[in-house]
Amino acid sequence: MKIIWTITILAFIGLIIVKIGFSQGEEKASAPEKNSAHNSKTSEIYFAGGCFWGTEHYFKQIRGVTATEVGYANGNLAKPSYEQVSTGNTGFVEAVKVDYDPTLVDLKLLIDLYFKTIDPTSMDKQGNDIGTQYRTGIYFTKKEDEKTIRDEIGQLAKSYSSKLVVEIGPLRNFYTAENYHQNYLEKNPQGYCHIPADLFEKARQANPKPAKYNKVDKKTLKKELTALQYDVTQNNATEKAFDNAYWNEFREGIYVDVTTGEPLFISTDKFESDCGWPSFSKPINDRLIAEKSDRSFGMNRTEVRSKTGDAHLGHVFNDGPTEQGGLRYCINSASLRFIPKDQMKAEGYEKFIPLLQTKSDKTK
Structure with missing residues (x-):
């Protein structure tokens, strides 16, 4: 009987110890930390706006x-x-962990x-919200971020005539706000x-996926190309000189592969050659172009094709302007689509x- 009572008492004590440990574990897990854990592919920064x-x-x-969380940063209460x-x-500011x-x-x-999203010259006020809890600030958890933040704000400050009052400093503490504040505008449009x-x-469009x-x-x-565009790009045909879309086009802009949309040439490398077709001193990048020997029609020429689309573009010759490298990429307009500078942003x-940049800029 004495042994049974001893075992019972020990079991009861063990249960109490386990429960105490569990309770302490719950409290620790819910306690806010200065630096939230994140995987190696993720960085964090805190914005108050x-x-x-x-x-x-x-x-x-x-x-x-990848994630956001609203809370209270850099105050003096627990x-x-x-x-x-x-x-x-309290010294706290409404902030967003990003x-x-x-x-x-x-x-x-x-x-x-x-x-x-902010008026960086406004002290303790954004929109209709007034108070120290609505001040602006950027708070970091990695020391190396400080230089990036200060350098970037230094550049942005040049656009303002008044002094900027955006706080910059390390994150001293951050407490997650109540649940009803999280994703508030998603729940309350x-x-x-x-x-x-x-x-x-504009935020959704600010960092679009790279084009493929x-x-x-x-x-x-x-189905998508005109008969001439198809014949030139797929059957190595040649359009008429002085009777094509871009031989006399000299606006600022970009020339893309008509079959894929991939950028191939830019207007600053285009020059007048009197050959009747668009002429460029070079492509945007040599990796975009494939060159092949062409002995058709009893001539010895170098054909130019787009690598991605495998579209026939034209030929390259060694009679271009020496000050621009000496090459002349003689390209069919039908293999290209021209996008003026003022439309380039809208088209990606x-x-x-x-x-x-202008040619005069390039020589400076």
């Missing part, structure tokens, strides 16, 4: 942002409530986009937001706009 409802919803639209933070006396994949979107772009609605759409150019089968091309070729 007024009411965190709109700021969170805005960042959720950006490709490359586990603050919304009501406490709302007094403006997890992002740096291989898809970089910190500079996130900062640039953040600036579109008509809810208050200090960020103009059109900026959400794929070869199209001949059956599809026959924005990243090529910097290539369109």
